[in-house]
Amino acid sequence: MNTLILISVLPIVLLYLGLYKAKNALLPVTVIGLLVAAGLAVAEWNSNAQPIYHDMMLFDRFAIAFSVITIVSTILIVLLSKGFFEKISEHVAEYYAIMLFSLAGIIVMVSYYNLTMLFIGIEIMSVSLYILAGIRKRDVASNEAALKYFLMGAFSTGFLLFGIALLYGASGSFNLAAIRDYTLSHPRNIDPMFYTGVLMIIVGLCFKLGAAPFHFWTPDVYEGSPSIITAFMSTVVKTAGIAAFLRLFSACFASIADFWMPVLLVITVVTLFIGNITALYQHSFKRMLAYSSISHAGYLLFAIVALGSGSANSVFMYATAYSIASIIAFGVLILIQQQTGSDDFESFNGLGKSNPFLAVVLTIAMLSLAGIPLTAGFIGKFFMFSGAVSRYHIGLVVVAVINAIISIYYYFKVIIAMYFRNTADRVALAVPGYFGFVLGLSALATILIGIFPGIISDLI
Amino acid sequence: MSTFYFIAFLSIFFSLLVIFAKNPVHSVLYLILTFFTFTIHYILLNAQFLAVVNFIVYMGAIMVLFLFVMMLLNLNKETEPGKHYLAKLAGVIAGGCLLVTLVGSLKAYKLSAPVILHDPNLGLVKNLGKVLFSEFLLPFEISSVLLLSAMVGAVLLAKKEPRATA
Numbered sequence: 001m002n003t004l005i006l007i008s009v010l011p012i013v014l015l016y017l018g019l020y021k022a023k024n025a026l027l028p029v030t031v032i033g034l035l036v037a038a039g040l041a042v043a044e045w046n047s048n049a050q051p052i053y054h055d056m057m058l059f060d061r062f063a064i065a066f067s068v069i070t071i072v073s074t075i076l077i078v079l080l081s082k083g084f085f086e087k088i089s090e091h092v093a094e095y096y097a098i099m100l101f102s103l104a105g106i107i108v109m110v111s112y113y114n115l116t117m118l119f120i121g122i123e124i125m126s127v128s129l130y131i132l133a134g135i136r137k138r139d140v141a142s143n144e145a146a147l148k149y150f151l152m153g154a155f156s157t158g159f160l161l162f163g164i165a166l167l168y169g170a171s172g173s174f175n176l177a178a179i180r181d182y183t184l185s186h187p188r189n190i191d192p193m194f195y196t197g198v199l200m201i202i203v204g205l206c207f208k209l210g211a212a213p214f215h216f217w218t219p220d221v222y223e224g225s226p227s228i229i230t231a232f233m234s235t236v237v238k239t240a241g242i243a244a245f246l247r248l249f250s251a252c253f254a255s256i257a258d259f260w261m262p263v264l265l266v267i268t269v270v271t272l273f274i275g276n277i278t279a280l281y282q283h284s285f286k287r288m289l290a291y292s293s294i295s296h297a298g299y300l301l302f303a304i305v306a307l308g309s310g311s312a313n314s315v316f317m318y319a320t321a322y323s324i325a326s327i328i329a330f331g332v333l334i335l336i337q338q339q340t341g342s343d344d345f346e347s348f349n350g351l352g353k354s355n356p357f358l359a360v361v362l363t364i365a366m367l368s369l370a371g372i373p374l375t376a377g378f379i380g381k382f383f384m385f386s387g388a389v390s391r392y393h394i395g396l397v398v399v400a401v402i403n404a405i406i407s408i409y410y411y412f413k414v415i416i417a418m419y420f421r422n423t424a425d426r427v428a429l430a431v432p433g434y435f436g437f438v439l440g441l442s443a444l445a446t447i448l449i450g451i452f453p454g455i456i457s458d459l460i
Numbered sequence: 461m462s463t464f465y466f467i468a469f470l471s472i473f474f475s476l477l478v479i480f481a482k483n484p485v486h487s488v489l490y491l492i493l494t495f496f497t498f499t500i501h502y503i504l505l506n507a508q509f510l511a512v513v514n515f516i517v518y519m520g521a522i523m524v525l526f527l528f529v530m531m532l533l534n535l536n537k538e539t540e541p542g543k544h545y546l547a548k549l550a551g552v553i554a555g556g557c558l559l560v561t562l563v564g565s566l567k568a569y570k571l572s573a574p575v576i577l578h579d580p581n582l583g584l585v586k587n588l589g590k591v592l593f594s595e596f597l598l599p600f601e602i603s604s605v606l607l608l609s610a611m612v613g614a615v616l617l618a619k620k621e622p623r624a625t626a
Binding site for chain 1: 594595596597598599602603605606608609610612613614615616617619621
């Protein structure tokens, strides 16, 4: 709870700092504030949490772990934004503030214990993101991204809200425990309305997660938004979405898994294929990352298809690996974009010679995203797949392995471009200190988790 | 009871007019009337808060906004894109499916026992306030973050940048 209060107050402090033109204080205050918030969350680790405020929130270990990973990812992204927002506009403080508001919504999303809180959390996050997607006011692509995201997001929120209303109509409560009790006490004759509600909620949450067939907004929005915001959307927001998804389904709908599991199974398979096969045809690195994020949403859904006691752990593992690797990829992309003004694969040509450090960290990130052993991505995929195998979803795992092989092709395209395609006029990029720190730290974490997965694998 | 049937008739009548009106501005005006009949329904159900909210927010704010957008967009017959044959077919199929589902569910459902409210004054503002400020206090407070974020964002997007280059 302290974390949520701090993250809600921090943006207001930032707005005041912006008002008094204290521009240099913005970044340090944000980072320190977020670190304190993460510390406050960790401090409650052993507190044996009970639902608070009339069962509205529950800061259990699940909530704390996902709060911390989203906060840490946000810190890394905020560090990358040094000098980025200044180019767009003078109102830098507001951008940080809105980003942190969005994070406050995310904290609500991972710790809710009542469906009204889920809805409000999703709305806080989404409304802030609609604005962030459109902060390049004079860029048509950015305008398109914001508008498209807004329309699609509003539409999907409608589905979610309708689903929540139907669940309320059937069970008479918004409370997760009460809904679970309803499914347990009516094993035979659950109201058809309840099932419809579950389906509506799946649609709404899959929209937010960017899972196929509700993924159509993803590529355009990710490509049109400024790269920092895309990094935020594809890491922090995706983690929060899957955490909210998992919390709802493991807390409420575990006993009626026979009903929704086939639906999610189909969604997962379709998501994997659409994400990976479309990513093959992309020429732009950023668009490729957008499609790859769709396929990673598919892998994340594995944990819900094979819902069990280990699901939370494997989602945490996978989301961590995916977030860190994506942050590296977007960090390098931002530098490349600043130099060449383009995000095609060709603009990575010769990076291995001119900037060995960038090339190495990006290679680690790509290997991790592809799931090569000794990186965090491999461990994440391993946890997901073993969870699915333990529930006898052998076919699903076969499909996933085929997809992982497909994905290696397009991830290696970047590595090949960096090391084996040379261009004569490549000038070494200047890597600012902040970038070096974030990229190095993330690459180190990727390898560390890949070699010693025990440090975060048994947390929840 | 006769009031209900009269108002229900008016709701259906106006919503049909929304669809059949040629002029989009007339359509919106009929939609406002439709919402007005909904407000009367809420009052008949003793749900005063919903009635007031429906009147102010939907009829007042949202529909007037609709009307402005319609007028600004200057929709008329020339700018309207021609409807494709395939789109019409898809529309008919989708609408037909909906109709079949509705008829099927109506046939499957038996008439339920009339719902009797434990507290006939459930929809009063007083009761809503009590629930909102006790049980649902936290969501109510956190909504403020949502509103603040939206407000800051709206100002940010609407404010003119001093520089021409972006």
